Amino acid sequence: MYIRNLALHNFRNYEHASLELSQGLNLFVGDNAQGKTNLLEAIYVLSLSKSYRTVRETELIRHGATRASVRAQVAKMATLDLAVVVSEAEKKRLLVNEKSTTANSFVGCLNTVLFIPDSLQLVKGSPGDRRRFLDVQICQIDPVYRSNLLKYQRVLRQRNSLLKEAWDHRAQVNQLPPWDDQLATLGAKIIRRRQEVVQTLQHYSRAAHETISDEREELSLIYHPFFIQDENDLREEPYGEGELGSILAKTIKELRQEEIRRGYTLVGPQRDDLVFRLNQADLKKYGSQGQQRTAVLAYILAELELMYQETGDYPVVLLDDVTSELDWKRQMLLLSILNEKAQTIVTTTNLGGFSTEMKERARIFRIEQGQILP
Numbered sequence: 215m216y217i218r219n220l221a222l223h224n225f226r227n228y229e230h231a232s233l234e235l236s237q238g239l240n241l242f243v244g245d246n247a248q249g250k251t252n253l254l255e256a257i258y259v260l261s262l263s264k265s266y267r268t269v270r271e272t273e274l275i276r277h278g279a280t281r282a283s284v285r286a287q288v289a290k291m292a293t294l295d296l297a298v299v300v301s302e303a304e305k306k307r308l309l310v311n312e313k314s315t316t317a318n319s320f321v322g323c324l325n326t327v328l329f330i331p332d333s334l335q336l337v338k339g340s341p342g343d344r345r346r347f348l349d350v351q352i353c354q355i356d357p358v359y360r361s362n363l364l365k366y367q368r369v370l371r372q373r374n375s376l377l378k379e380a381w382d383h384r385a386q387v388n389q390l391p392p393w394d395d396q397l398a399t400l401g402a403k404i405i406r407r408r409q410e411v412v413q414t415l416q417h418y419s420r421a422a423h424e425t426i427s428d429e430r431e432e433l434s435l436i437y438h439p440f441f442i443q444d445e446n447d448l449r450e451e452p453y454g455e456g457e458l459g460s461i462l463a464k465t466i467k468e469l470r471q472e473e474i475r476r477g478y479t480l481v482g483p484q485r486d487d488l489v490f491r492l493n494q495a496d497l498k499k500y501g502s503q504g505q506q507r508t509a510v511l512a513y514i515l516a517e518l519e520l521m522y523q524e525t526g527d528y529p530v531v532l533l534d535d536v537t538s539e540l541d542w543k544r545q546m547l548l549l550s551i552l553n554e555k556a557q558t559i560v561t562t563t564n565l566g567g568f569s570t571e572m573k574e575r576a577r578i579f580r581i582e583q584g585q586i587l588p
């Protein structure tokens with residue numbers, strides 16, 4: 215799939231911008247604070263229905279305006295018209311072919327993979343960073359997963375507030391069992407799906423890693439469910455949903471008193487992690503910067519293949535400021551791999567880092583103070 219054209223109105227520092235994109239490589243060049251990241255953010259909002267930079271959506275509205283919108287025509291089997299309208303006075307609107315729709319049917323219309331300097335947190339960051347990566351990915355390809363995840367988050371909030379009160383008001387404990395059941399049922403579905411996806415990502419990221427690394431090391435991605443204490447006990451084959459349900463139910467019983475003492479939920483996929491290993495050594499603890507970067511790139515490329523496998527279409531790739539995080543060799547390798555597969559939208563402060571061949575192939579735009587110039 216690819217974005218044919220894009221229009222922004224009062225989005226961040228853009229008053230009005232509209233542009234036609236190339237199906238292949240698009241390079242956006244501009245100095246700092248001109249609107250490069252804002253543009254990628256706009257595309258991301260069209261993909262995920264919300265920003266990765268802020269939870270306060272009115273921030274997306276240009277200072278002085280009251281309403282922001284992003285629109286795009288996306289070419290896939292059929293052409294889709296997508297729009298997101300954020301306004302100060304009304305609820306956000308998501309439109310597909312001019313019709314308002316729910317986030318669950320909106321997400322998945324335009325699939326994207328985002329790579330920003332912060333993406334290196336995938337290896338270096340917290341378990342929460344890694345779960346977010348996985349969830350953003352799976353939500354785009356699986357609306358059932360997305361809806362289970364939202365239900366799960368509600369269950370978790372309810373259960374946490376009961377647990378918080380239970381220490382002082384013991385009667386609240388009697389209200390826990392229905393929430394325990396839901397936690398176990400939904401939690402099992404979430405863990406099961408994440409494990410499957412990690413298995414697929416491992417398959418593709420190994421192959422990508424071989425292509426982009428000169429070394430002969432083997433990359434492994436292993437899902438780490440909360441109930442495994444010792445990393446040496448992790449296994450690659452996914453657990454069955456029934457098996458997971460039983461483990462969750464059993465652990466809920468075992469940790470009941472501890473959960474009441476601490477006042478929050480200790481069981482479930484919100485405590486899971488993803489482990490990256492290079493030749494069996496934990497990449498987070500032992501990997502060099504270069505090794506960690508290569509692994510993240512391999513993962514990004516694997517995300518592309520996963521989406522292709524699940525949806526029959528490559529996503530649009532958004533790369534923000536790659537020059538700052540990847541050396542020249544890795545950049546060129548990445549762009550040439552992407553070039554054959556996916557529409558790629560790259561921002562940079564400096565075209566000097568790109569080969570002549572790459573510049574000839576690309577459509578190049580300049581961004582100056584919220585204006586996009588061809």
Ligand SMILES: Nc1ncnc2c1ncn2[C@@H]1O[C@H](COP(=O)(O)OP(=O)(O)OP(=O)(O)O)[C@@H](O)[C@H]1O
Nearest residue numbers: 226227246247248249250251252273274275276277
């Ligand atoms: N709601 C808004 N209304 C108006 N301007 C905004 C709004 N939100 C952000 N900006 C402005 O947008 C500019 C930043 O744009 P952006 O983050 O896209 O820069 P950039 O080109 O990616 O820069 P860098 O190279 O430093 O990453 C800043 O000048 C900021 O003040």
Ligand SMILES: [Mg+2]
Nearest residue numbers: 250251252535
């Ligand atoms: Mg930026």
